[in-house]
Amino acid sequence: MSHESSKGSDNQTQISFPVLPAAKSPLRFALLREWLQWCDKSHRCNQHDDDKDVNIPKKTLPTRLLYVGNPDDPDYDQDILKLVLGQQIGARKYIALSHCWGKLTTDQKNNFWTTKGNVDDRGREFSIAKLPRTFQDAIKVARELRILYLWIDSLCILQDDKEDWRFESARMEDVFTSAYCTVAATSAVDTNAGFLEQNISSENVYVQDNSSRRAYVCTDMADFDNKVEKAQLNTQAWVMQERLLSCQTIHFGANQTSRLI
Numbered sequence: 001m002s003h004e005s006s007k008g009s010d011n012q013t014q015i016s017f018p019v020l021p022a023a024k025s026p027l028r029f030a031l032l033r034e035w036l037q038w039c040d041k042s043h044r045c046n047q048h049d050d051d052k053d054v055n056i057p058k059k060t061l062p063t064r065l066l067y068v069g070n071p072d073d074p075d076y077d078q079d080i081l082k083l084v085l086g087q088q089i090g091a092r093k094y095i096a097l098s099h100c101w102g103k104l105t106t107d108q109k110n111n112f113w114t115t116k117g118n119v120d121d122r123g124r125e126f127s128i129a130k131l132p133r134t135f136q137d138a139i140k141v142a143r144e145l146r147i148l149y150l151w152i153d154s155l156c157i158l159q160d161d162k163e164d165w166r167f168e169s170a171r172m173e174d175v176f177t178s179a180y181c182t183v184a185a186t187s188a189v190d191t192n193a194g195f196l197e198q199n200i201s202s203e204n205v206y207v208q209d210n211s212s213r214r215a216y217v218c219t220d221m222a223d224f225d226n227k228v229e230k231a232q233l234n235t236q237a238w239v240m241q242e243r244l245l246s247c248q249t250i251h252f253g254a255n256q257t258s259r260l261i
Helices: 026-042 106-112 119-124 133-144 162-169 172-178 224-229 237-245
Strands: 064-067 080-085 094-098 149-151 181-184 204-208 214-218 249-252 257-260
Touching: 026 133, 080 119, 094 133, 094 172, 133 149, 133 181, 133 249, 172 237
Parallel strands: 094 149, 094 181, 181 249
Antiparallel strands: 064 080, 064 149, 204 214, 249 257
């Protein structure tokens, strides 16, 4: 895992592991939460409306968001989602998903798209089970990071309503600028691929010198240029806007996880 920070960062913040924990390991998500908490304390760019500082820019919530549930709630059901209106939840943090759609058949799209015909039902609740794997992975990330709301384009925009699609597509700047964090499914070639299962095969050597300074030398180098910059997701034109507008992005690559701020 790699982490790009700025000058004056807290030297006590762990930035990586010599051996990456398993894809769905609590340890991996604990480190991601620590990265985000470090940014909360160190940068003003990601402050939200519940802060009282009048100099902090106000955030604009998307029209619709997915409520992923609170694992600490006694009524929490890990198989259930709910589509909610942004104006009804007030100043809340949310994650935005950046991903490749891929070549999907009409039947595949109809299985998970939000449309005029199912939007009301989804406002009550709907099952995660029928969603593609990339979306299920994004929901797991949001829950593990303790962020209750998630924005995914085809679930939060009515896909068969031209007026809604035109209105919402014009708001993409607000969606990614206002997001607490963007999760990039960098290794996923389409919505069915998923991104949490990473191909990790690394050997490392632990070294300590006479002054007790420690270091790990690993065979699996963090190749950001090839594994992230040249990944299929980042060859898509619209992703440039998402990357430039996002306050911070966590890239889930094929064999590494990287955070950019």
